[in-house]
Amino acid sequence: SQTIHQWPATLVQPVGSPLSLECTVEGTSNPNLYWYRQAAGRGLQLLFYSVGIGQISSEVPQNLSASRPQDRQFILSSKKLLLSDSGFYLCAWGQYNEQFFGPGTRLTVL
Amino acid sequence: DAKTTQPPSMDCAEGRAANLPCNHSTISGNEYVYWYRQIHSQGPQYIIHGLKNNETNEMASLIITEDRKSSTLILPHATLRDTAVYYCIVRVGGAGNNRKLIWGLGTSLAVNP
Numbered sequence: 001s002q003t004i005h006q007w008p009a010t011l012v013q014p015v016g017s018p019l020s021l022e023c024t025v026e027g028t029s030n031p032n033l034y035w036y037r038q039a040a041g042r043g044l045q046l047l048f049y050s051v052g053i054g055q056i057s058s059e060v061p062q063n064l065s066a067s068r069p070q071d072r073q074f075i076l077s078s079k080k081l082l083l084s085d086s087g088f089y090l091c092a093w094g095q096y097n098e099q100f101f102g103p104g105t106r107l108t109v110l
Numbered sequence: 111d112a113k114t115t116q117p118p119s120m121d122c123a124e125g126r127a128a129n130l131p132c133n134h135s136t137i138s139g140n141e142y143v144y145w146y147r148q149i150h151s152q153g154p155q156y157i158i159h160g161l162k163n164n165e166t167n168e169m170a171s172l173i174i175t176e177d178r179k180s181s182t183l184i185l186p187h188a189t190l191r192d193t194a195v196y197y198c199i200v201r202v203g204g205a206g207n208n209r210k211l212i213w214g215l216g217t218s219l220a221v222n223p
Contacts, residue, residue, distance in 0.1 A: 043197075044154070044213035090153050097142075097203065099211070101153025 002027035006091050006102035013109055019064075019078040021105050023091030026072065031093040033074040035066055038088040050074060081109045113137070114198045119218045122192075128185040130217050132198030135179045142203050143174060145183045147194040148216070154197065157183065161203075188221045195219070 003026045013019060025031055035047045046059045048066035056066050063082050067075045074091055086109045091102040115133040122128040134143065145157040158165055158172045160181075165172045171184040185192055197216040201207050 041215075043215050044211075046211070088151075092153070097144075097159055098156040099146075099154075100156070104151070104153050106151070 002093070002100065004091060004093055004100055004102040006089075006105055008105060009103065010106045011108070013081050013107065015083055015109055016080050019076070019081050019085070019107070021076040021089055021091075021107075023074040023076075023102055024072055025074075025093045028072070028093065028095075030071060031095070033068065034092040034094065034099065035074065035076050036090040036092065038090065040087070044090065048076070083109050085109050113200050113212055114214060116196070116198050116214065116217045118215065119220070121220050121222060122185075122188045124190060124221055124223050125187055128188040128192065128219060128221070130183040130185075130196050130198075130219065131180065132183070133180045134198070134200045137178050137200050138202075140202050141200045143172065143178075143181050144199045144201065144211075145170070145172065146197045146199065147192075148197070149191075149194045157196075188219075190221050190223065193219060193221045 005024045007022055033050045036044045037047055038044050048056055048058055050056050050068045053068055053071055063085060064076060064078050086107055089105045089107055092099045113136060142159050142161050144159040146154040147157055148154040157169050158167055160172045160174055172181060174181045195216040195218050197213055199211050201210050
């Protein structure tokens with residue numbers, strides 16, 4: 001069966017510090033991968049998606065970047081965090097009709 | 111903007127059926143209706159989807175009106191573990207269209223003992 005991992009589960013970072021969140025998927029090959037952010041009281045916002053290694057599409061302009069160095073690895077990064085980057089970050093992989101989400105990382109930028 | 115409209119909150123007694131409505135009056139002929147739920151501090155979980163016909167699985171039933179402008183998700187015997195935010199989403203089928211999901215605020219369902 002397929003599983004999706006994210007770490008860390010929670011993170012508190014100062015403004016201006018770098019960020020690296022990692023997501024890995026097991027049990028499937030060549031998945032479509034997604035990074036979402038959910039701000040407090042808001043719906044999920046798609047940040048990036050990837051259809052293959054090295055292929056990244058950005059949905060909104062922002063302070064973040066994404067990379068896919070391996071088929072089942074998706075990384076979300078920032079060089080300098082802003083207060084507005086706080087939120088719940090979710091990684092997901094998708095097949096035809098469904099998306100499967102990881103447990104999420106709650107990021108607080110102080 | 112979300113293409114669906116859902117009530118912000120609902121209550122349900124444990125053991126009773128929970129009926130969650132969703133309006134999608136601008137749905138296109140090739141768009142499916144999807145339901146996900148998100149338990150507090152977890153990632154969303156797929157529940158069910160449908161195009162025209164009513165659908166049922168081990169989690170829920172989906173009733174779509176004949177004109178497809180609205181639907182109802184039914185949890186036949188709600189438990190406390192069904193307390194979550196329920197999202198109704200419409201999109202064209204296909205894995206490549208997952209990126210086109212528009213997530214609103216959903217309905218916060220509280221199942222009470």
